[in-house]
Amino acid sequence: EVQLVESGGGLVKPGGSLRVSCAASGFTFSNAWMSWVRQAPGKGLEWVGRIKRKSDGGTADYAAPAKGRFTISRDDSKNTVYLQMNSLKTEDTAVYYCATWGLDYWGQGTLVTVSS
Amino acid sequence: DVVMTQSPLSLSVTLGQPASISCRSSQSLLDSDGNTYLSWFQQRPGQSPRRLIYKVSDRDSGVPDRFSGSGSGTDFTLKISRVEAEDVGVYYCMQATHWPRAFGQGTKLEIK
Numbered sequence: 001e002v003q004l005v006e007s008g009g010g011l012v013k014p015g016g017s018l019r020v021s022c023a024a025s026g027f028t029f030s031n032a033w034m035s036w037v038r039q040a041p042g043k044g045l046e047w048v049g050r051i052k053r054k055s056d057g058g059t060a061d062y063a064a065p066a067k068g069r070f071t072i073s074r075d076d077s078k079n080t081v082y083l084q085m086n087s088l089k090t091e092d093t094a095v096y097y098c099a100t101w102g103l104d105y106w107g108q109g110t111l112v113t114v115s116s
Numbered sequence: 117d118v119v120m121t122q123s124p125l126s127l128s129v130t131l132g133q134p135a136s137i138s139c140r141s142s143q144s145l146l147d148s149d150g151n152t153y154l155s156w157f158q159q160r161p162g163q164s165p166r167r168l169i170y171k172v173s174d175r176d177s178g179v180p181d182r183f184s185g186s187g188s189g190t191d192f193t194l195k196i197s198r199v200e201a202e203d204v205g206v207y208y209c210m211q212a213t214h215w216p217r218a219f220g221q222g223t224k225l226e227i228k
Contacts, residue, residue, distance in 0.1 A: 061216075106164040
């Protein structure tokens, strides 16, 4: 059974940094491209970015709101994908979901609150 | 960037009646590989999103056959043939043909 479990969310001040993690199981993680999607409170879904598998270069690409501030990385030895968020703004407050590339499997999400 | 526009934004339907949600894209979603990468997602209250439909009309495993997707180019539709109580939630379309991927605003389905 495919499972994605996010962790690391919390309260951070504007301008601060936070890293959230997503532990995967139930599939061959090293073969998978992975995605991050976020959802502000009471709002719709917003694409954040994705990371390719190492055999396809392992590179990450981002949507505009994340470019230059967020970094997606992966550790295939731990079956984990990360989202490092820097220079956080109040508008980054959201539930952050990791998902497989096709968005056929999602985690339960982790809430990041940016507030002074 | 591609913009996805859903209508209506809210829908109130009697149990057992059909429902239909429209999704329009600002550019054609037909990819150079011949596929059209348009998906539909359901988000029940308090839950993570769940993919229902991919490539316009392919239903995910476990999705009831009362859900169907159709369309081409820039116009797409999600239909529920007979709405049940468990269908309450928000429905999103999403395109994956062009980078970056983009979601529609969401359509909230409630029972009348």
